[in-house]
Amino acid sequence: MSRVYNFSAGPSMLPQAVLEKAASEMLDYQGSGQSVMEMSHRSKTYQAIIDEAEALLREVLNIPDNYKVLFLQGGGSTQFAMIPLNLKKNGKADYVITGQWAKKAAAEARKYLDVNVVASSADTTFTYIPKLDPATFSKDADYFYICLNNTIYGTHYSPEQLPDTGDIPLVTDASSCILSEPMDVSKFGLIFAGAQKNMGPAGVTVVIIRDDLIREVPETVPTMLTYKIHADNGSMYNTPPCYSIYMVKLVLEWLKNDIGGVEKMHEINKAKAAKLYEFLDNSKLFKGTVEKDSRSLMNVPFVTGDKDLDAKFVAEAAKAGLVNLKGHRTVGGMRASIYNAMPMEGVDALIDFMKKFEAENA
Amino acid sequence: MSRVYNFSAGPSMLPQAVLEKAASEMLDYQGSGQSVMEMSHRSKTYQAIIDEAEALLREVLNIPDNYKVLFLQGGGSTQFAMIPLNLKKNGKADYVITGQWAKKAAAEARKYLDVNVVASSADTTFTYIPKLDPATFSKDADYFYICLNNTIYGTHYSPEQLPDTGDIPLVTDASSCILSEPMDVSKFGLIFAGAQKNMGPAGVTVVIIRDDLIREVPETVPTMLTYKIHADNGSMYNTPPCYSIYMVKLVLEWLKNDIGGVEKMHEINKAKAAKLYEFLDNSKLFKGTVEKDSRSLMNVPFVTGDKDLDAKFVAEAAKAGLVNLKGHRTVGGMRASIYNAMPMEGVDALIDFMKKFEAENA
Numbered sequence: 178m179s180r181v182y183n184f185s186a187g188p189s190m191l192p193q194a195v196l197e198k199a200a201s202e203m204l205d206y207q208g209s210g211q212s213v214m215e216m217s218h219r220s221k222t223y224q225a226i227i228d229e230a231e232a233l234l235r236e237v238l239n240i241p242d243n244y245k246v247l248f249l250q251g252g253g254s255t256q257f258a259m260i261p262l263n264l265k266k267n268g269k270a271d272y273v274i275t276g277q278w279a280k281k282a283a284a285e286a287r288k289y290l291d292v293n294v295v296a297s298s299a300d301t302t303f304t305y306i307p308k309l310d311p312a313t314f315s316k317d318a319d320y321f322y323i324c325l326n327n328t329i330y331g332t333h334y335s336p337e338q339l340p341d342t343g344d345i346p347l348v349t350d351a352s353s354c355i356l357s358e359p360m361d362v363s364k365f366g367l368i369f370a371g372a373q374k375n376m377g378p379a380g381v382t383v384v385i386i387r388d389d390l391i392r393e394v395p396e397t398v399p400t401m402l403t404y405k406i407h408a409d410n411g412s413m414y415n416t417p418p419c420y421s422i423y424m425v426k427l428v429l430e431w432l433k434n435d436i437g438g439v440e441k442m443h444e445i446n447k448a449k450a451a452k453l454y455e456f457l458d459n460s461k462l463f464k465g466t467v468e469k470d471s472r473s474l475m476n477v478p479f480v481t482g483d484k485d486l487d488a489k490f491v492a493e494a495a496k497a498g499l500v501n502l503k504g505h506r507t508v509g510g511m512r513a514s515i516y517n518a519m520p521m522e523g524v525d526a527l528i529d530f531m532k533k534f535e536a537e538n539a
Numbered sequence: 540m541s542r543v544y545n546f547s548a549g550p551s552m553l554p555q556a557v558l559e560k561a562a563s564e565m566l567d568y569q570g571s572g573q574s575v576m577e578m579s580h581r582s583k584t585y586q587a588i589i590d591e592a593e594a595l596l597r598e599v600l601n602i603p604d605n606y607k608v609l610f611l612q613g614g615g616s617t618q619f620a621m622i623p624l625n626l627k628k629n630g631k632a633d634y635v636i637t638g639q640w641a642k643k644a645a646a647e648a649r650k651y652l653d654v655n656v657v658a659s660s661a662d663t664t665f666t667y668i669p670k671l672d673p674a675t676f677s678k679d680a681d682y683f684y685i686c687l688n689n690t691i692y693g694t695h696y697s698p699e700q701l702p703d704t705g706d707i708p709l710v711t712d713a714s715s716c717i718l719s720e721p722m723d724v725s726k727f728g729l730i731f732a733g734a735q736k737n738m739g740p741a742g743v744t745v746v747i748i749r750d751d752l753i754r755e756v757p758e759t760v761p762t763m764l765t766y767k768i769h770a771d772n773g774s775m776y777n778t779p780p781c782y783s784i785y786m787v788k789l790v791l792e793w794l795k796n797d798i799g800g801v802e803k804m805h806e807i808n809k810a811k812a813a814k815l816y817e818f819l820d821n822s823k824l825f826k827g828t829v830e831k832d833s834r835s836l837m838n839v840p841f842v843t844g845d846k847d848l849d850a851k852f853v854a855e856a857a858k859a860g861l862v863n864l865k866g867h868r869t870v871g872g873m874r875a876s877i878y879n880a881m882p883m884e885g886v887d888a889l890i891d892f893m894k895k896f897e898a899e900n901a
């Protein structure tokens with residue numbers, strides 16, 4: 178067996194120790210005589226798994242008691258509808274458009290309420306986080322929506338760039354940065370994240386929602402798209418994606434015990450990203466595409482400026498065991514997604530390969 | 540390692556060979572250097588997996604070309620909303636109430652259209668499939684809904700009990716019987732099934748839908764609840780539950796190659812159920828609760844008539860490695876779910892244990 182360094186934007190690498198543990202428990206979870214996939218979700222054994230996943234997430238992210246943690250299905254795209262359907266009161270929401278996912282979220286919200294686009298970085302194909310002017314914020318918005326880390330474009334809100342929305346709940350898509358850095362959860366009304374970048378496999382979406390935002394909704398809202406239903410039933414209104422939640426538990430155990438928590442993870446992520454950005458800033462061939470104050474620690478897009486050379490790079494890198502480096506189809510070039518599970522060795526291997534490629538193609 | 544016989548109603552047993560294969564491929568799927576959990580869903584390797592899952596399902600169920608196969612999230616409970624939201628035209632639908640799941644489906648549908656309850660077996664706590672009188676069918680229903688196998692109550696529509704709805708699309712929840720028997724798919728407009736009984740782990744729902752029922756929907760329908768979106772994007776509008784779909788592929792390979800297809804599976808299932816029902820029909824202590832012409836091959840509820848004795852049986856059986864035999868909380872007693880993955884040896888072990896228990900508690 179020869180494992181590759183997988184720079185996919187998601188689904189992406191999982192810690193090898195987590196995969197080994199999952200494989201070892203596949204036929205018999207802790208002496209139960211069953212795979213986690215085979216367990217009744219109403220069994221005590223499975224209840225302990227989902228409870229532990231929630232407890233670990235609360236611990237590593239320091240989630241306050243007045244927030245519920247939900248394990249849902251349907252990905253971020255389902256959240257794009259659930260958020261307006263559940264949070265609508267006055268019928269207006271503010272959105273900052275920093276990429277395709279924020280744009281899709283706003284488009285879905287427009288089905289249900291008035292969307293005020295506070296700012297956008299579409300003018301430069303989303304290479305920066307726009308400066309926000311509180312004077313443009315709606316006074317009576319039901320919520321204020323941002324995408325915290327933009328997977329496709331490689332931008333990320335620094336703490337200084339986060340808007341102060343006062344009493345208006347700040348809602349964020351944290352799919353591609355959750356668990357990569359400490360978060361002050363109390364600054365948000367609702368945080369959601371698909372698992373398939375930093376938390377586990379695709380198929381489960383975590384929603385962290387402040388109690389007061391869990392409300393009765395109009396009867397026309399589908400039951401399964403109602404936060405209150407899932408909150409009242411401990412994410413077990415119907416059969417949850419049991420195995421994906423178990424994998425999240427394993428990843429959280431790794432993050433806590435092997436890495437030492439989110440602060441430690443953040444230090445490692447900063448060191449990994451710094452190496453790669455430093456190389457890009459000094460390279461004669463490769464160039465990062467994002468403004469420095471908006472750079473993501475997780476997704477690093479770069480180009481050579483020559484499409485054919487980009488394609489050659491992606492193909493040769495794959496042969497060298499550095500896979501999925503092709504940029505998103507809407508951007509082109511390359512993108513290295515270096516999530517939590519990507520070890521420093523993977524980043525070093527990428528930089529070494531880029532140096533070699535640069536020397537050969539100068 | 541000591542595996543148990545797991546009679547859970549779902550999630551439930553998976554074939555041991557499937558779990559072994561999944562464990563062996565966990566860190567490196569067919570030389571890709573990645574787990575299936577880590578693969579980009581846009582990669583060729585993953586596309587081949589989902590394509591193969593669909594092709595196998597089409598083959599074993601003999602699905603006609605004018606039907607699409609969708610792999611969705613959200614379970615049957617999400618289908619309860621998607622069906623009326625997508626199939627609504629005249630604003631009326633017929634439902635047969637044969638248990639809690641049909642009841643929940645009808646309640647969700649009532650949010651969006653008029654529900655005509657054609658028949659119900661609620662009078663006896665759903666111990667039979669009601670006789671249907673075509674005179675009570677709506678002439679202008681958008682669809683006619685049945686739950687093909689009732690997991691909780693252990694009833695199942697025989698081919699003779701299936702309604703002839705003419706031009707009105709017959710829609711069915713086949714969650715707990717799909718792949719257990721041949722189905723004439725062409726008799727249905729839409730078939731859906733959560734994977735977690737006969738197809739794989741929880742977290743993926745298969746929808747088999749006739750082309751003409753895949754329609755434009757009103758703008759207010761959430762994008763993710765629109766069949767057309769998923770059909771137009773080959774179930775990849777957003778990141779699908781990749782690993783669950785891979786597990787479905789492995790189960791279908793097992794069904795085709797190890798078992799020999801759905802007809803063979805049906806023979807085995809009939810033999811397993813016949814043994815258990817025969818024992819129940821001749822037992823002095825245990826009694827099946829379902830009318831003979833409505834019996835399910837998959838879920839076999841039974842009672843002793845004494846609550847304390849039921850509880851004793853469930854507890855002692857678990858100690859003997861026969862787990863999850865407790866009946867649903869709304870019914871009480873016992874229920875043995877004997878899905879495809881339950882080997883004849885498991886049924887034999889259960890009957891042997893029941894004989895012993897009967898002798899000891901006569």
